[in-house]
Amino acid sequence: MRFKALVLILSVLAGAVGIAWVQAPAASACSCAVSTVPEFVEFADVVGSGTVRRVTPPADQSSSAAATTYLVDLDAVWKGPAVAEVRMLSAVSSASCGLEGIGQGDRIILFANGSGPLEANLCGGTWLYDDDTAAELTSLLGAPMAPLPAPAPAPGAADLTAWTIVVALILGAGVAAGAVRYGLDR
Template sequence: MFTKKRSIIVGITVIFLAVSIFAAPRSAVACSCAEHGSVLETMKRSDTVFEGTAISVKSIASDLFRSSGSRVKASFKVNEVWKGHVAPQIEVLTAGSEDSCGYAFKEGERYLVYARATGSSLEANLCSGTLLHHEAEEHIAQLGSGSLPPQSSSEAQQKDDSFPRSIMIAGIAAVLAAAFLFALVKSRNRFKSKT
């Protein structure tokens, strides 16, 4: 009797496992995007459009609390701007996984980024239209010429100060050279007067 009960329990367990394996849903893609539409439609949906190189890609969440929905911060060196107020360096947030529609930015890669403003930050995802630079030739051609990002105040000041500094350095060098020549001529004259 004990073996009969045991056989029934084992049989029910096997049936339960078989049903759960075959009835389990197949891997589903959590992120699905509607068609991007034309380049101009994609640009209209975006608050910011720029081309730049990812210089840093870091997860915002600590390792302990990281999940597919965790945020990733990508920092870019901006080369060209088509829309929005974009600094020479800018940060864009995205989800940490493609399952959550996160865009997998990689350091050193160039991108055409379509981003939306959410509060005080910019966000891009798989559905925003963002592309690797080498895949974005058609987009860039349709967007036309963009503008350069504004220089940071320190870069602008360095360029403004570089001309006066060079004049000042040249002036100091000329004064030192004149003083040296004057001292050399004076010492020659003393030497001649002694002989």
């Protein structure tokens, strides 16, 4: 009887140590400080307005911080490069400060950071377009710039790519045939 009690006590103790030893994954939650439009402008590299053309959710949504990709057609730019189209990343969930709730066809005011794909979040000011915010941006930064149209592909660029593939395939086939022939001659 004493042996069973000792085994039970040691099992409970080992289980408690095992549970305490394993660390829980870090939790994340979005908590934004109240900010003003001038503060959003100060911290953003790009400030503009436009329409969301496409929203591409992450392939793996097991994390609320996984990146959703937004393709936005800009119609006005107050700060940053005046480009017609931007690609922007944001967490998939508002729990991780993502732009959850913004979808294809929505017109937004964008406060984003970066230079390649831009990054935006719930705490940075990016949200649905409203005239009051646009007027405040114009008051702070002056009239917005019209974005420059995206450069058109060079004439014949697609033809050049197709020819490159054809030539590479022919050269590859020639090298493979030469290797087989060389192997047979030995």
